Amino acid sequence: xxxxxxxxxxxxxxxxxxxxxxxxxxxxxxxxxxxxxxxxxxxxxxxxxxxxxxxxxxxxxxxxxxxxxxxxxxxxxxxxxxxxxxxxxxxxxxxxxxxxxxxxxxxxxxxxxxxxxxxxxxxxxxxxxxxxxxxxxxxxxxxxxxxxxxxxxxxxxxxxxxxxxxxxxxxxxxxxxxxxxxxxxxxxxxxxxxxxxxxxxxxxxxxxxxxxxxxxxxxxxxxxxxxxxxxxxxxxxxxxxxxxxxxxxxxxxxxxxxxxxxxxxxxxxxx
Numbered sequence: 147x148x149x150x151x152x153x154x155x156x157x158x159x160x161x162x163x164x165x166x167x168x169x170x171x172x173x174x175x176x177x178x179x180x181x182x183x184x185x186x187x188x189x190x191x192x193x194x195x196x197x198x199x200x201x202x203x204x205x206x207x208x209x210x211x212x213x214x215x216x217x218x219x220x221x222x223x224x225x226x227x228x229x230x231x232x233x234x235x236x237x238x239x240x241x242x243x244x245x246x247x248x249x250x251x252x253x254x255x256x257x258x259x260x261x262x263x264x265x266x267x268x269x270x271x272x273x274x275x276x277x278x279x280x281x282x283x284x285x286x287x288x289x290x291x292x293x294x295x296x297x298x299x300x301x302x303x304x305x306x307x308x309x310x311x312x313x314x315x316x317x318x319x320x321x322x323x324x325x326x327x328x329x330x331x332x333x334x335x336x337x338x339x340x341x342x343x344x345x346x347x348x349x350x351x352x353x354x355x356x357x358x359x360x361x362x363x364x365x366x367x368x369x370x371x372x373x374x375x376x377x378x379x380x381x382x383x384x385x386x387x388x389x390x391x392x393x394x395x396x397x398x399x400x401x402x403x404x405x406x407x408x409x410x411x412x413x414x415x416x417x
Contacts, residue, residue, distance in 0.1 A: 174195075175232035176198045176229070176230060176231045177193075177196045177231060177232070177233050178197070178199035178200070178229050178233070178234045178235070179197060179199070179201060180201060180215070180218055180226070180234060180235065180236025180237075180245070181203075181218040181239040181240050182203040182204040183239060183261075183271075183400075183402060184201075184235050184237055184275060185197070185201055185204035186402055186403045187271065187276075188279065189206055189403075191285055193281055194208055194209060197212045198213065199214070199215040199225070199226060199229035200212045200214060200215065201214075201215065201216075201217065201236075202214040203218055203219075213229065215229060218240050218241065220241060220242075221241065223245070223248050223249055223252060227254070233256075233257065234254050234256045235257045235275060235278055236257075238259075259275060261401075263320050263321040263324065263400070264324070265292075265324050265401065266293065268292070268405075269290075272285050272288055273286060273289050276289075295328065295405070295406035295409060296328045296405060296406065296409065297328060299329065300330055301331050301416060302416065304331045304332065304356060304416035304417075305353060305354045305383075306331045306334060306354060306355065306358070306412065306416060307334045307349075307352060307354040307356070308320075308326065308333075308335075308358050309357065310359070310360050310363060311359065311363040311366040311367055312359055312373050312376075313344065314341060314342065314343050315335040315342065316333070317333070317336065317340055320340060320341050321398075321399060321401045323336070325398055325401075325408055329409050329410075329413040330416065331356070331412065334353070341399075349378035349379060350379075350382075353382055354384045355382075355387065355389065356391075356412070357379065358391050358392070358412075360393070360394070360399065361393060362395060364392065370390055374390050391415075397411075398412075
């Protein structure tokens with residue numbers, strides 16, 4: 147009897163083994179993400195299984211097991227080569243910029259994603275990463291949703307100041323400016339072109355309803371209490387409404403996959 151049942155038992159055992167086996171990653175290129183912004187896009191495309199190396203500044207939990215190739219602020223070719231990639235992707239955040247030429251000279255396939263602080267350019271960067279990974283349709287969907295969320299919206303005209311350290315502000319043409327306008331607010335530093343310091347007199351004239359500073363710079367501006375006590379802010383609507391806050395700098399001083407969430411958070415403050 148048992149001999150007659152042997153084929154069935156073997157089939158059941160094989161089925162159980164296959165069900166218990168861990169899923170194998172989908173086939174695709176071995177990819178190194180030189181910069182955190184590109185790693186973030188790879189993750190948003192659910193393609194992290196392709197990564198064999200990453201910028202150490204890409205700290206999402208899903209990437210914890212991906213080996214680091216150093217910091218995008220000071221890259222060298224050797225760790226990248228050691229990852230044996232089929233493709234190296236990075237953005238203009240990679241330093242030194244010559245790293246791309248160095249890696250190409252060593253025979254590696256390199257893709258440089260050029261996106262600026264303009265939302266349309268960042269959406270194009272999403273598409274470029276998706277194309278390189280063979281994920282073009284998914285990237286197109288992500289880019290379209292992301293860009294729609296960053297479109298300027300009508301609001302109540304609340305005035306917002308984004309500041310790096312209580313002195314430098316995000317003026318016109320910056321990522322912060324795009325986020326402010328998408329939240330239906332007004333950039334109180336719109337007269338500043340780019341990311342520049344603003345005098346105390348200009349801060350006073352700006353009369354912001356909301357002030358956001360980079361949390362890691364608390365040693366520079368002292369504390370939120372000290373910032374709110376400054377003469378140029380003490381009488382502002384932001385202080386009176388208790389809307390002087392510290393956020394992670396990456397949330398509001400650069401564009402990223404999570405920028406739509408930042409827009410929503412700011413819209414709630416500026417409503």
